[in-house]
Amino acid sequence: MIRSFVIHLLLFFPVMLISQTIISGKVTDRKGEPLPGVNVYVKGSYDGASSGEDGSYRFTTTKTGTQILVASFIGFKTTELTVEFEGGELNLDIILKESASSLDAVVISAGSFEASDEKKSVIFKPLDIVTTGGALADIPSAINTLPGTQVVGEEGKLFVRGGESYETRTFMDGMIVDKPYETTMPDVPSRGRFSPFMFKGTIFSSGGYSAEYGQALSSALILQTTDMPTESVTSLSFMSIGLGTSHTQKWDKTSLSVSADYFNLSPYFALINQDLDWDDAPGGIGSSLSFRQKTGKDGMLKVYAQGGTSKSSLNYPTETDLSLSENIDLTNEDVYVNATYRDFHGKKLISNGGI
Secondary structure, three states: OHHHHHHHHHHHHHHHHHOOEEEEEEEEOOOOOEOOOOEEEEOOOOOEEEOOOOOEEEEEEOOOEEEEEEEEOOOEOOEEEEEEEOOEEEEOOEEOOEOOOOOOOOOOOOOOOOOOOOOOOEEEOHHHHHOOOOOOOOHHHHHOOOOOEEOOOOOOOOEEOOOOHHHEEEEEOOEEEOOOEOOOOOOOOOOEOOOHHHEEEEEEEOOOOOHHHOOOOOEEEEEEEOOOOOOOEEEEEEEOOEEEEEEEEEOOOEEEEEEEEEEEOHHHHHHOOOOOEEEEEEEEEEEEEEEEEEEOOOEEEEEEEEEEEEEEEEEEEOOOOOOOEEEEEEEEEEEEEEEEEEEEEOOOEEEEEEO
């Protein structure tokens, strides 16, 4: 049995040797300089090798018959040679020719780009703020959902990239708003003073902003009030926590809007248990007036005023004895007035003013 196996092995071994072809040679350029790193392979197979530092290559293939040997290298024309593989060793030197490269014409044309605050910032429309989950139609709460801001639950204000809330300044029609938040009690998040529907755009930048808003350190919240309304309209709103009404009257170049609202969170707190011990749930009234006067072709005078009062009280545990509590009352009475004027004089001059 063993003798039979050895005989068969000796009979087939020469055939196996003959079926392999060893290809070797050297790759040079037209000047005879060796080319290292040239890929030399049999087309349509994985048999091949790369030339060494002296340009030499060597590999084995089981392919037989007429085959195409390919040599490719960056900066040189790919060379294909038709060779006959009959087993044994095959020595084949290859000469590669440089490939001529040409660049297409580069045309440079003058152009422009816009780097305004609107282009490099995030712009919210009123409905974007109202429909932002968890924002409760509050502008700062909606902005706090953007990257670069930090949510501080007991504050409710804007904190950007580790900065304090006062480092983020609020601007209305270019005028700085010193106190953009409602006054609140400790551990109770504050809300913004303004309704998102007052503005045609709320622009926020957590990165760079123009020198016009240089008073800001961390970021700028830019509020742009609406221009001339398109028509006269009256609206009524009814909510689970209050109600409101507003009317806008439009003339040819003038418009006047007035609104009033009332809110009381007592019914809501009665249905939903609160973590805080409220003695008197927040409630209050507010009103606003907005005047628009168009001057000339592009000029616009805007006057906005709002006022309101609110009251609430909360029981806080004392520092000395947590079983005891002390009552803290908060009464807010605020008035805010903003007047701005803006006009365009040609294409290169703009006049701005405000109080």
